[in-house]
Amino acid sequence: MVEHLTADKRTLILQTTLDLMTEYGFHATPISLIAQHAGIGAGTIYRYFDNKEHLINELFTEIKKRVIKAMLQDYREEGTFKERFKHLWKNLIRYCIDHPKEFQFVEQYRYAPFVSNMTREETFIILAPIMQFFIESKRAKAMKDLPLYTIIALLYGPIVSLAKLHLDHNQQLTNDRLEQAAEACWDAVAYKSEE
Amino acid sequence: MVEHLTADKRTLILQTTLDLMTEYGFHATPISLIAQHAGIGAGTIYRYFDNKEHLINELFTEIKKRVIKAMLQDYREEGTFKERFKHLWKNLIRYCIDHPKEFQFVEQYRYAPFVSNMTREETFIILAPIMQFFIESKRAKAMKDLPLYTIIALLYGPIVSLAKLHLDHNQQLTNDRLEQAAEACWDAVAYKSEE
Amino acid sequence: MVEHLTADKRTLILQTTLDLMTEYGFHATPISLIAQHAGIGAGTIYRYFDNKEHLINELFTEIKKRVIKAMLQDYREEGTFKERFKHLWKNLIRYCIDHPKEFQFVEQYRYAPFVSNMTREETFIILAPIMQFFIESKRAKAMKDLPLYTIIALLYGPIVSLAKLHLDHNQQLTNDRLEQAAEACWDAVAYKSEE
Amino acid sequence: MVEHLTADKRTLILQTTLDLMTEYGFHATPISLIAQHAGIGAGTIYRYFDNKEHLINELFTEIKKRVIKAMLQDYREEGTFKERFKHLWKNLIRYCIDHPKEFQFVEQYRYAPFVSNMTREETFIILAPIMQFFIESKRAKAMKDLPLYTIIALLYGPIVSLAKLHLDHNQQLTNDRLEQAAEACWDAVAYKSEE
DNA sequence: AATGAATGAGATTTCATTCAT
């Protein structure tokens, strides 16, 4: 029971931080405000996180893990490459759209100097299955023979842009539109047998 | 003459701010540091900008204008739609890569709450020629009949991603790779007569 | 039995406090650190001491008692005044050198405002035998007719200085040197029949 | 004029700190209190001192310099060794008595962990003339052949003790008593031709 | 116009103490 409450308090702090940081930004979100909104003492936050920077980093890392997990949800290494691609792609953008605060938070602090990036190795390990998929797709001549980084940019870039436009301009991203966009993304990387 | 000196000092402040903010981030860039690096008094900055927030906004707006200008550089409304697209697209990514600080600054603070979004109208006016180009391309069945926002995302998203990967991971973006990527982007939006 | 365990825990707290305070100083020795090093809960300390200030004071008083006791160790009111003096003097400096933490603690916090001075009466009662010895020495024309406070200063002052120099500069205080110093101290207060 | 005011403000901060620290101690003397008593803003203190620790250290160093200067006041390398000794000794204790706050401050924080001791070299350079005097006195068989550290302890120790007793117990230290004590101190270190 | 010393509000963080378990 106590275990449970403790876990809840950590989660509570992270969730409150996410809510306030996406609304007000890092500057306008003092620890005292987080404590107040979470209904706890300011000092309590320091029992769970060393300092504000660590709190942000933990939140960052947690969200990244959730995003990766969501992207791989129900993913099976079967079906055509295109089908598999669209599954991953839609999983990802759907999560971004369904969790706007997490998406906004990651995008906003992605390059902030106080966010210690996961090491390149960490990122590679986590994204290994995806990378593997791209490599196989290229080998099978399902995808163009483009550098991995170019492929990532061609597929991930539009997700970020679409999600941002969605958030900024209240554009409705219906399933049809997502389907269209996924198709277009595939066209960008799909192997073209004859020109 | 005084006008001229004044303009210089304003530019100096903006440039120094850009340098420091991209290196240290918003937090670690107090007004006093900007003043010191610019070789002027802290109070002087307040003769050119109302406060720190306005300074950031002005810098933001200036950079945006430069980006738009760079994108339209040497653009002529002639040639095929594909050629015209690739001209715009390459102009844009080239500017991002050649001006990493400006790119990083805009990306980093794009969604910070203290950056007042340009009104939608402003954006539309500035981007009108581009939008017009997309509309014409669709009408001419050179581009797929996708929503404007989807088209923007499909073309602009990869630019941001590629530039970030370039900056983060020191990937060389040779002209060949840019050409490849531009081709792929076009494939994403290009009209496909038969499937 | 419970009494016994209780006494042990009290002693444990005092000893741990002494260790940490001499190493890190008052500031860097929070109650939580004492508890941690003592292997007990922070709250437990408050069952033995009203608050941090009282804890320090208790430690202070305990050490003072030990110092007095050590000084009077094996002291007999027989032999010449000089012999009796040297016995007391050597006992005292030996204790300071053999218990550097206690010495350092008392010296460091002797004049700190949060240490409530023992009342003058307390000090007089505890030091009564010593004072009595000085009075007798003066009456017997073994010591100069100096005010008591001057005598104390002439004899106690060098002990503190020697012990500090010993601790600070790692000077070896051999028995020979202590003997020398004791002799010199006696010269300071010894009655001089003719000048 | 501005120069003068600036110097005054630094001095004002140091003096106010000395007053409050000797009265309330380090803990009970927050920066805000110093600022308030000095009639300045709290932030202003940080223009003159990096942080609280540096402030204390500066105060410490300044006082030490004043003490050394006072001790050497009107000192001439002429007259008998005893006369010269008594001049130095009286200068020193007189300064301690006349500047009780400075004396108390130095004694109180002498061994606090946050006080960075002057390096041994610094101390040696400053005290070189004194040391030289002791060495000459020994060579001339005016002083006993004791280790330097023992001599220092025999002469400096009583000064500290007397000054403390004076401060603590409001003992009047008349010139007669100082003269007595100086004589006694000299007896401690004076060469004894025959025993 | 330019300066930069001074300000003080407000941020982060610590830690003595309490109290439910």
Add this chain to the structure above:
DNA sequence: GATGAATGAAATCTCATTCAT
């Protein structure tokens, strides 16, 4: 009796902004 999670008052320190020069 013992614990240690939680508290929140209070400390240190920063920095956007002002204003006398």
